[in-house]
Amino acid sequence: MDKQPDLVKTEYGFWQYHPLPTQEELSVYYGQRYFQEAKGSYAVDYLPEEIEYFRLKARLILRQIKRLKPHGVGQLLDIGCGEGWLMEAFAQAGCKVRGIDYSRYAIDKWHPHLIDYLRQGDIYSLLKQDLQEGNTYDVVVLANVIEHVIDPVGLLDSIKPLLAPGGILLIVAPNDFSSLHDKLLKEGVIPEPFWLGFPDHLSYFNKDSMCQLLSKRGFTLLSVVADNPVDLNLLNQNSNYIVDRSKGKAIHLFRVRADNFLGSLSEDKLLDIYTAYGEMGVGRDLNYYCRIT
Numbered sequence: 001m002d003k004q005p006d007l008v009k010t011e012y013g014f015w016q017y018h019p020l021p022t023q024e025e026l027s028v029y030y031g032q033r034y035f036q037e038a039k040g041s042y043a044v045d046y047l048p049e050e051i052e053y054f055r056l057k058a059r060l061i062l063r064q065i066k067r068l069k070p071h072g073v074g075q076l077l078d079i080g081c082g083e084g085w086l087m088e089a090f091a092q093a094g095c096k097v098r099g100i101d102y103s104r105y106a107i108d109k110w111h112p113h114l115i116d117y118l119r120q121g122d123i124y125s126l127l128k129q130d131l132q133e134g135n136t137y138d139v140v141v142l143a144n145v146i147e148h149v150i151d152p153v154g155l156l157d158s159i160k161p162l163l164a165p166g167g168i169l170l171i172v173a174p175n176d177f178s179s180l181h182d183k184l185l186k187e188g189v190i191p192e193p194f195w196l197g198f199p200d201h202l203s204y205f206n207k208d209s210m211c212q213l214l215s216k217r218g219f220t221l222l223s224v225v226a227d228n229p230v231d232l233n234l235l236n237q238n239s240n241y242i243v244d245r246s247k248g249k250a251i252h253l254f255r256v257r258a259d260n261f262l263g264s265l266s267e268d269k270l271l272d273i274y275t276a277y278g279e280m281g282v283g284r285d286l287n288y289y290c291r292i293t
Contacts, residue, residue: 005019007196007204010203013208014204014213015177049256055089056263058088060267061141063268063271064287064289065168068168068223073095074164075164076096076098076138076141077100077139077140078090078097078098078100078141080143080144080148083106084114084118088114091114099118100120100126103120123149124158137164139168140167140168141170142159142173144172144285146173147174147201148202167291168222168290169219169292171287171290172288173288174204174205177195178281180234181193181231189234191243194242207278210286218293220293222290224281224287224288225275225277226274226284228274228283229277229282229283229284231284233251
């Protein structure tokens with residue numbers, strides 16, 4: 001899977017590689033290599049301030065869910081639960097949690113007390129098993145998952161019957177080919193689309209294409225919330241971590257420390273700030289909260 005195929009724009013407006021790897025190749029990649037080799041944004045170890053940052057992001061998601069479901073959050077299904085930060089936040093809030101993932105390695109390392117709530121294996125097979133068992137969930141989360149799968153459209157369709165009446169689907173996805181990215185490329189601030197990465201990311205979404213996809217697959221968008229707009233640092237030549245990759249770690253830690261500080265002042269206000277960014281389509285990741293239409 002080392003050779004990068006062509007990038008093609010789909011009928012929904014998002015970009016996707018073709019040809020795609022097989023499901024068997026992906027299963028091996030995520031089951032045996034991804035977390036163990038610290039692929040993507042994952043690391044073998046984190047600084048204490050990074051751990052607090054992950055916990056803060058999970059708490060902000062929980063806060064937004066509570067805003068949208070003021071009468072109770074209910075049961076969570078975290079698809080591609082990774083290291084388990086979100087499961088932990090919801091469990092601490094008294095919610096029933098279940099996670100599914102290709103690998104148990106990451107959650108076993110960071111939240112081993114949640115291992116009994118994990119189902120390990122192929123996502124599609126596990127969702128089919130949930131459906132056959134008649135399980136439904138008040139909140140279903142796809143956090144940094146949809147860009148990794150072979151069939152994003154099919155995945156959305158398979159989630160629908162698992163949502164309880166009034167249930168919320170949250171999709172967290174990188175904000176790629178965004179208006180900021182267009183500006184950076186056109187003005188020569190960055191030499192290339194740095195966000196491309198095969199086979200880790202197979203599909204690429206921005207706010208417009210994700211909204212189009214959700215609408216065409218029968219979901220109503222409730223809100224869009226950003227995370228830290230770290231890519232704005234690229235507008236400053238002194239913090240351009242794409243031209244000078246050695247700046248990357250320092251910029252990441254600036255993001256971590258800024259969010260932790262602002263969160264310490266008011267998590268509600270920080271959520272309001274990132275909701276405004278999300279409405280503008282600005283943020284490295286965007287969080288899409290939606291219901292079945």
